[in-house]
Amino acid sequence: MTLCEKYTPFTLNGIVGNNAARDKLVQFGIDAIGGKKARPIMIYGPPGTGKTTAAHAVAYSNGLELVELNASDYRDSETLRKKILPLGTTRGLFSKRSLILFDEIDELSRLDSAGSDRVILQLMRESRHPIIVIANDYWSRKVGFLRDAVEKVEFKRPDSGEIMALLEKIIASEHKNVPNGILVEIAKRSNGDIRGAINDLEMMIDAEPGLLECLGIRDRKAEIFRVLDKIFLSSNFDIARNALNSSDVELDMMLNWIGQNIPNKYLSKMPVYEAYDSLSKASMFSEKASRGSYYGYLRYASVLMSSGVSLASNGNVSLLTQYTFPSRISRMSKTKKSREALNRMALKLTSELHANKKTIINEHLPVLNAMINKAIEQYGAEAVQEFMERLYKLDKEEVAVIASYSRFSS
Ligand SMILES: Nc1ncnc2c1ncn2[C@@H]1O[C@H](COP(=O)(O)OP(=O)(O)O)[C@@H](O)[C@H]1O
Numbered sequence: 001m002t003l004c005e006k007y008t009p010f011t012l013n014g015i016v017g018n019n020a021a022r023d024k025l026v027q028f029g030i031d032a033i034g035g036k037k038a039r040p041i042m043i044y045g046p047p048g049t050g051k052t053t054a055a056h057a058v059a060y061s062n063g064l065e066l067v068e069l070n071a072s073d074y075r076d077s078e079t080l081r082k083k084i085l086p087l088g089t090t091r092g093l094f095s096k097r098s099l100i101l102f103d104e105i106d107e108l109s110r111l112d113s114a115g116s117d118r119v120i121l122q123l124m125r126e127s128r129h130p131i132i133v134i135a136n137d138y139w140s141r142k143v144g145f146l147r148d149a150v151e152k153v154e155f156k157r158p159d160s161g162e163i164m165a166l167l168e169k170i171i172a173s174e175h176k177n178v179p180n181g182i183l184v185e186i187a188k189r190s191n192g193d194i195r196g197a198i199n200d201l202e203m204m205i206d207a208e209p210g211l212l213e214c215l216g217i218r219d220r221k222a223e224i225f226r227v228l229d230k231i232f233l234s235s236n237f238d239i240a241r242n243a244l245n246s247s248d249v250e251l252d253m254m255l256n257w258i259g260q261n262i263p264n265k266y267l268s269k270m271p272v273y274e275a276y277d278s279l280s281k282a283s284m285f286s287e288k289a290s291r292g293s294y295y296g297y298l299r300y301a302s303v304l305m306s307s308g309v310s311l312a313s314n315g316n317v318s319l320l321t322q323y324t325f326p327s328r329i330s331r332m333s334k335t336k337k338s339r340e341a342l343n344r345m346a347l348k349l350t351s352e353l354h355a356n357k358k359t360i361i362n363e364h365l366p367v368l369n370a371m372i373n374k375a376i377e378q379y380g381a382e383a384v385q386e387f388m389e390r391l392y393k394l395d396k397e398e399v400a401v402i403a404s405y406s407r408f409s410s
């Protein structure tokens, strides 16, 4: 479970910032359970500010059954009509009232938007259940048809002080230590995106302070997402390739992001398989190019990872799921310290073992690991530590990295 999931508030009280919005939602909930027909609410504001969380909290706090519409329901107005109009009048499964939620309504693409818009408006008029729609941008053309039908509730970016307080609370309940300067930096750079801030925090926990540069990744997320959108959503050779070529994000970084998100975005098996097939080839060409054999291989790498992945989709793409941060990158940043200790250790042993660093790590390490653990068992960690220090000048961390080495971690 990510920190973000773990610390998602269930109630409106737990929502950081946006007091005015929260008060409106509390009142909306009260009206809803009182059976009063309230105007539907449109929550809008930038990503990561708690819009979805707040809508869920309205349902949770008031015992309303949450009914969430997803992308496939929107395919066309006929599907929408069949799916949603009955919702307005049927009772929930477990409770008397439901909360009908249209999340990220401005991100959905609909085939016949005029028809779908009418169905949604009809639902709003007829529904016995309260309705919340969420949009990123109140002024988006896609939500224009709704503006007269809803009460608007704006979510603003919370300020960095509010985010800072939340981060401190999380750190405390995780019993972790992150230097204050880093928290300040995370809060500042998040630019009001709480989700982003918590994700950054997770990355920085247990990491070296020097890893602050990882946060730079955040600033480029918007750019990365733009390219990912073009690749995953277009299924068009040129659009995907041009998006990648026109961006300044390194291919290797993009490879990680694409690889992480293929299963999030593609809904059926063959596209996932084919996308990974293209991506793996892209990865081989990129590796070859970086080893210096032939720079022109990069051409194939970039086409395979953009257009190749894009064409693998058969249009059956999830519009709603969000991109996740490549776990490889966050893992690498977390293990940076121990990888460094591993390298230092190997370097110190090169003359003793008459082997180079790579051989020591790949071949000797498993044996050293077994020997050290046996010795620790017999003589205790401290004695072994002293011995290794005296003989090979290995410090505590370097001995630890041998002792904890496992073949399956890298
Ligand atoms: N105002 C907030 N208070 C507390 N946590 C928040 C807040 N906003 C976002 N979060 C955290 O970020 C995550 C994502 O928030 P979410 O509600 O999905 O944002 P949005 O829908 O506005 O993009 C939540 O799971 C929660 O952990």
Ligand SMILES: [Mg+2]
Binding pocket: 051, 052, 053, 103
């Ligand atoms: Mg959301």
